[in-house]
Amino acid sequence: MSRRPYVRPMKRTWYMDHPFYRTYMIREATCVFDALYCINLFFGILQLSRGEDAWQGWLSFQANPLMILFTVVTLGMTLFHAVTYFDMTPRVLPQQIRKMVADNVVNKLMYAGLAAVSAIVLAAAVWF
Amino acid sequence: MSDKMINIEILRYNPESDEKPSYGKFEVPYLEEWSMLDALEYIKDELDSTLAYRWSCRMAVCGSCGMVINGTPKLGCETFLRDYKGTIKVEPLANFPIERDLVVDAEDFINKLESVKPYIINAMEKPVEEGVTKQTPKELSLYKQFSSCINCMLCYSACPQMGINPLFTGPAVIALGHRYNLDTRDDGYDERTEVIQGKNGVWSCTFVGYCSEVCPKNVDPAAAINQNKLQGAQDWALSFLMPRKGGK
Numbered sequence: 001m002s003r004r005p006y007v008r009p010m011k012r013t014w015y016m017d018h019p020f021y022r023t024y025m026i027r028e029a030t031c032v033f034d035a036l037y038c039i040n041l042f043f044g045i046l047q048l049s050r051g052e053d054a055w056q057g058w059l060s061f062q063a064n065p066l067m068i069l070f071t072v073v074t075l076g077m078t079l080f081h082a083v084t085y086f087d088m089t090p091r092v093l094p095q096q097i098r099k100m101v102a103d104n105v106v107n108k109l110m111y112a113g114l115a116a117v118s119a120i121v122l123a124a125a126v127w128f
Numbered sequence: 129m130s131d132k133m134i135n136i137e138i139l140r141y142n143p144e145s146d147e148k149p150s151y152g153k154f155e156v157p158y159l160e161e162w163s164m165l166d167a168l169e170y171i172k173d174e175l176d177s178t179l180a181y182r183w184s185c186r187m188a189v190c191g192s193c194g195m196v197i198n199g200t201p202k203l204g205c206e207t208f209l210r211d212y213k214g215t216i217k218v219e220p221l222a223n224f225p226i227e228r229d230l231v232v233d234a235e236d237f238i239n240k241l242e243s244v245k246p247y248i249i250n251a252m253e254k255p256v257e258e259g260v261t262k263q264t265p266k267e268l269s270l271y272k273q274f275s276s277c278i279n280c281m282l283c284y285s286a287c288p289q290m291g292i293n294p295l296f297t298g299p300a301v302i303a304l305g306h307r308y309n310l311d312t313r314d315d316g317y318d319e320r321t322e323v324i325q326g327k328n329g330v331w332s333c334t335f336v337g338y339c340s341e342v343c344p345k346n347v348d349p350a351a352a353i354n355q356n357k358l359q360g361a362q363d364w365a366l367s368f369l370m371p372r373k374g375g376k
Contacts, residue, residue, distance in 0.1 A: 004143035005225035005233045010291040018199055021288060024336045088335060091351035092358060095270050095310055098351075 023084075030081040033074040040067075086110040133157050135215040136167055138179070141226045149226060151217075152176070156209075164204040164218065165193055168230075181230040188344055191280030194221050195230050201285035201342045221285040223294070237281055240297050244305035244323045249316030267312045274307035274352055276345040283339035283349050289332055296332040297323055299339040299349030306352040325360045333357075 015021040047058040061067060089110055090103035134156055141149035154175055156167050165183050172179045184190040186205045193204035196219040198212070209216070224232035254261065283299035284290050290298055305320045324330060333353045340350040 002143070003227070005227050006141050006143070006149060007225045008149070008222070010223075010288075014288055014291065018338075020338045020341060021336070024338075028334070088337070088354075091348065092354040094355060094358060098355075099266075099269060 026077075027081060027084045030077040033070075033077045034081075037071070037074045082114065086114075131157070132159075134167070134209055134212065136171070137215055137217045138171075138229065139217075139219040139226075140179075140229050141220075142178070143228055158209045160210055162209045164195070164197060164202075164207040164209065164216075167209055168204065168218075179230075180228045189278060191278035194280045194282050194285065195219065196222055196285060201282040203280060203282070203344050206344065221281055223284055223287065223290040224281070232281075234281065236294070237279075237284065237298070237301075240301045240323075241279065241304070244297070244301050244320055245316055246301075246304045246308060248308060248311060248314045249319060250314070261313045263312055270312075271307045271310035274303050274310065274347055274349075277304055277307075277347050277349075278345055280344060282342045282344065283347075286338040286342040288336055288338075289334060293328065293332050295328040297326075297329050299333075299353060300347075302330060302333075302356065303347050303349035303352035306356060321363075324356055325363070330354070330356045330360060 011017070015025045044055075044058050044062075047054040062071075086107050090098065090101075090106040093101075093106065136154045136156055137151045138154065139149050140146070140152040154171050156170055156175075158167060158170075163186075165186060168179065168181050168183075172181075181193070181195070181204070183193040183204065185192070188203050188206045191203075194201060195204050196202070197204075197207050198217050201221060218230065220226050220230045220232045224234065224237075227233045277300050279300060281300065287296075287299055289296050302324055305324050308314045309317050309320060309324075322329075330353045333350075335350060335354055337350045340348045343349065
């Protein structure tokens with residue numbers, strides 16, 4: 001009797017095979033939208049430095065229905081990323097800390113941190 | 129015998145006669161309390177004696193009967209037929225070479241397991257005169273969860289990174305290394321660093337997290353791996369401040 005172990009090839013579309021993998025791929029794909037949005041923002045700063053006409057051009061480009069759709073989708077993706085990321089955070093903490101602070105407390109602190117940073121950014125945008 | 133019937137499709141592979149695996153179909157009468165293991169036993173006894181599968185304890189302790197049931201890595205002994213309808217698809221654990229039918233080749237896993245040195249290092253070198261090594265319940269609670277692993281390899285089957293990079297040390301082995309690193313009696317952290325932080329260690333993981341979902345013992349290997357990423361980053365940063373580890 002001879003051994004002849006069979007190795008099954010991995011499908012390129014492995015992530016389509018299970019809902020858990022699909023959710024994971026959506027989580028990973030959120031970075032694509034965020035990267036594109038960052039490029040858009042960077043382009044905005046560049047246009048601002050080129051004078052008023054260029055800046056107004058960028059602003060009207062943002063009002064394009066497709067750009068609004070893109071912004072809304074990016075916001076949704078970013079929120080999805082935040083929720084999944086905050087769910088994972090407690091598990092990544094060193095075991096010593098994890099034994100001291102309950103997972104849901106860490107999770108809520110992450111949301112509190114996000115709220116605090118958002119409030120500071122918004123306040124800065126209003127006052128300066 | 130009960131009049132309830134269920135269809136079971138098993139991915140069969142006979143290395144002596146088959147070029148590649150294919151599904152074999154069986155119609156199995158079953159009782160309310162039957163597990164998948166009972167069904168496989170019925171098939172082997174009554175329908176096809178050539179069926180190969182592993183099992184031992186029947187109570188989710190030995191970790192022998194891992195298989196993929198309807199796409200989910202599970203232990204055959206704690207999967208009940210009454211929870212399924214129609215046809216159940218049974219396959220050997222993914223990301224392992226198939227030896228025959230539901231039996232996979234676990235040699236690579238065993239080698240990885242050995243490489244992480246899953247035992248307490250140095251504790252035995254203490255002279256008897258110094259007394260016993262004490263450990264408080266609080267210290268025990270640090271690693272207890274990670275010590276519940278039964279080496280069933282379900283997490284390896286659940287991990288897509290394992291399929292993409294078969295050299296990846298993998299969830300269970302890293303969790304076990306983490307278990308000993310967290311043990312206050314152990315002094316082997318440095319000896320495990322190469323395996324845990326090396327090229328095929330924790331950094332091959334992308335935190336899919338499915339390993340922890342399928343774990344029958346709630347070990348949460350994904351947490352063990354990702355806690356080690358933080359630890360590795362910390363070690364790396366400290367290596368600049370203390371290149372000689374405090375004058376060793």
